[in-house]
Amino acid sequence: MMVKEWCMYCGECAGVCPRSLIEVRETSLIFNEEGCKDCQICVQVCPVQALSKEE
Ligand code: SF4
Ligand code: SF4
Numbered sequence: 001m002m003v004k005e006w007c008m009y010c011g012e013c014a015g016v017c018p019r020s021l022i023e024v025r026e027t028s029l030i031f032n033e034e035g036c037k038d039c040q041i042c043v044q045v046c047p048v049q050a051l052s053k054e055e
Helices: 012-016 041-045
Strands: 022-024 029-031
Touching (some): 012 022, 012 041
Antiparallel strands (some): 022 029
């Protein structure tokens, strides 16, 4: 998952991941990509379109 620089670290994406694969830190997002089933829910829920799939 690519995180754009305008991410506000609001935690919305982490809250909706059905597998709890996203960890929000103060100035970073940590993805556990291994368990990701590519459901795109995190991408869709972000209020500022800060997530995208491309490498
Ligand atoms: S929902 Fe968007 S702005 Fe909020 S932490 Fe996730 S990527 Fe960042
Ligand atoms: S695509 Fe789905 S499984 Fe993967 S990190 Fe986002 S919400 Fe979680």
